[in-house]
Amino acid sequence: MSDQLLSLSKTLTDNGHRLTTARQVILETLVTCGGHLSADDLAAKVRDAAPRVGRMTVYRTLDLLCELGMIRPIYQGTGAAHYILMDEGSHHHLICNRCGLVIEFDECMSSEVGQALSQRFNFKIQSHLLEFHGLCDHCQKL
Amino acid sequence: MSDQLLSLSKTLTDNGHRLTTARQVILETLVTCGGHLSADDLAAKVRDAAPRVGRMTVYRTLDLLCELGMIRPIYQGTGAAHYILMDEGSHHHLICNRCGLVIEFDECMSSEVGQALSQRFNFKIQSHLLEFHGLCDHCQKL
DNA sequence: GCAGATAATGATATAAATTATCAATATGGC
DNA sequence: GCCATATTGATAATTTATATCATTATCTGC
Incomplete structure (x- = not known):
C-alpha cells in the first residue's frame, strides 16, 4: 500500500x-x-x-x-x-474555456494570503485550488 | 443598461x-x-x-x-x-467543506504567476479563480 | 477472539439535471 | 425589407444525483 x-x-x-x-x-x-x-x-x-x-x-x-x-x-x-x-494540499490548473484542456502546473504563492485569511475569518484551511481560464494554444487559432 | x-x-x-x-x-x-x-x-x-x-x-x-x-x-x-x-477577471473564495459556506475576498497575487504561465504554455488567460477549502468558524466547533 | 451497538452498505426507486432533436422563428448584413 | 442562417423552444431521452430501508460488516470493550 x-x-x-x-x-x-x-x-x-x-x-x-x-x-x-x-x-x-x-x-x-x-x-x-x-x-x-x-x-x-x-x-x-x-x-x-x-x-x-x-x-x-x-x-x-x-x-x-x-x-x-x-x-x-x-x-x-x-x-x-x-x-x-x-x-x-493544492492543485493548480490552466483550463481552456473552449476545449476543456487541463494543464497542471506547480508554482503558487498563496500561502501568505491563505494565512491572513485564515486568521481574519477564523477559517481552518485544508487545501486550495488555483485555476486560470482562457484559451489554449490550439483554440486561439480556430 | x-x-x-x-x-x-x-x-x-x-x-x-x-x-x-x-x-x-x-x-x-x-x-x-x-x-x-x-x-x-x-x-x-x-x-x-x-x-x-x-x-x-x-x-x-x-x-x-x-x-x-x-x-x-x-x-x-x-x-x-x-x-x-x-x-x-477573477474570483476568490473561501469554501467550507462541510456546510458549503462561501466567503468572497479580494486580495490575490496571481498576476505575476499568470503572466509567466501565459508565456510558457502560449495560453491566453481570460480570468482566474482562487479557492481555499477547509472548515468555517461554525463547522470547526461541531 | 467474541458479542453487540451501530456505522455503513447496496438493491431499488425516485428525483433532478443535462443533452439531443428538429421544425419554426427571429436576427443581422445587405 | 429580404434572405441566409444562427437561434430558439417544445418534447423526449439520457445521464447524474438523492432518498429509503432492511441487511451486513466494522470497531469497541471485554
Missing part, C-alpha cells in the same frame, strides 16, 4: 470513520487514477476490482471525502462533477 | 454571436443576481421576466458564455453546477 493511500486511510479513521472494504477499493482506485474522474467513471473502475460495491456507496464515499477535504469536485466540460485529489 | 451588462453584450456581438432577446434577459438576470446561480435557478428567474424563454436556451447560453470566458461553473455542495460571473 502506497504512502498516499496509507495517509488517506488514516485521515478516515482519525475522524472516526470505518475503513470498510468498499472505501479501501475506492481510495485505491482514486489514487491509481490520480483523480480527475466522475462519480460514475469511478464506480465503473471500482467494480472491476470489486463488483459488489454499489454506485450509492461510491457517491456517499465521495461526499465523505469532500467533507474531510481529501478531494474536491470540479467542473470539466461535461455535466458530471469530476473529483480531484486534494491530499497534497 | 448597466456598464457591466453593456460590456457583456459587446463581448457576445464582438465574437460574432447574435444579441437575441433571450440572451439579453439571461445576461440581465445574471448581472442582477450577481451570479452564484444554478442553470435551473436562472431559468426560473429568467421566466419571471420573459416566460417564453425555454430551459434549453438557458443551458445553451450558459455554455456559450463559458466558452467566451464570461462565466464559470463551480460546484457548490449540491449536484447542480453553479455559475459565477468572470467578467471582472
Whole structure:
C-alpha cells in the first residue's frame, strides 16, 4: 500500500470513520487514477476490482471525502462533477474555456494570503485550488 | 443598461454571436443576481421576466458564455453546477467543506504567476479563480 | 477472539439535471 | 425589407444525483 493511500486511510479513521472494504477499493482506485474522474467513471473502475460495491456507496464515499477535504469536485466540460485529489494540499490548473484542456502546473504563492485569511475569518484551511481560464494554444487559432 | 451588462453584450456581438432577446434577459438576470446561480435557478428567474424563454436556451447560453470566458461553473455542495460571473477577471473564495459556506475576498497575487504561465504554455488567460477549502468558524466547533 | 451497538452498505426507486432533436422563428448584413 | 442562417423552444431521452430501508460488516470493550 502506497504512502498516499496509507495517509488517506488514516485521515478516515482519525475522524472516526470505518475503513470498510468498499472505501479501501475506492481510495485505491482514486489514487491509481490520480483523480480527475466522475462519480460514475469511478464506480465503473471500482467494480472491476470489486463488483459488489454499489454506485450509492461510491457517491456517499465521495461526499465523505469532500467533507474531510481529501478531494474536491470540479467542473470539466461535461455535466458530471469530476473529483480531484486534494491530499497534497493544492492543485493548480490552466483550463481552456473552449476545449476543456487541463494543464497542471506547480508554482503558487498563496500561502501568505491563505494565512491572513485564515486568521481574519477564523477559517481552518485544508487545501486550495488555483485555476486560470482562457484559451489554449490550439483554440486561439480556430 | 448597466456598464457591466453593456460590456457583456459587446463581448457576445464582438465574437460574432447574435444579441437575441433571450440572451439579453439571461445576461440581465445574471448581472442582477450577481451570479452564484444554478442553470435551473436562472431559468426560473429568467421566466419571471420573459416566460417564453425555454430551459434549453438557458443551458445553451450558459455554455456559450463559458466558452467566451464570461462565466464559470463551480460546484457548490449540491449536484447542480453553479455559475459565477468572470467578467471582472477573477474570483476568490473561501469554501467550507462541510456546510458549503462561501466567503468572497479580494486580495490575490496571481498576476505575476499568470503572466509567466501565459508565456510558457502560449495560453491566453481570460480570468482566474482562487479557492481555499477547509472548515468555517461554525463547522470547526461541531 | 467474541458479542453487540451501530456505522455503513447496496438493491431499488425516485428525483433532478443535462443533452439531443428538429421544425419554426427571429436576427443581422445587405 | 429580404434572405441566409444562427437561434430558439417544445418534447423526449439520457445521464447524474438523492432518498429509503432492511441487511451486513466494522470497531469497541471485554
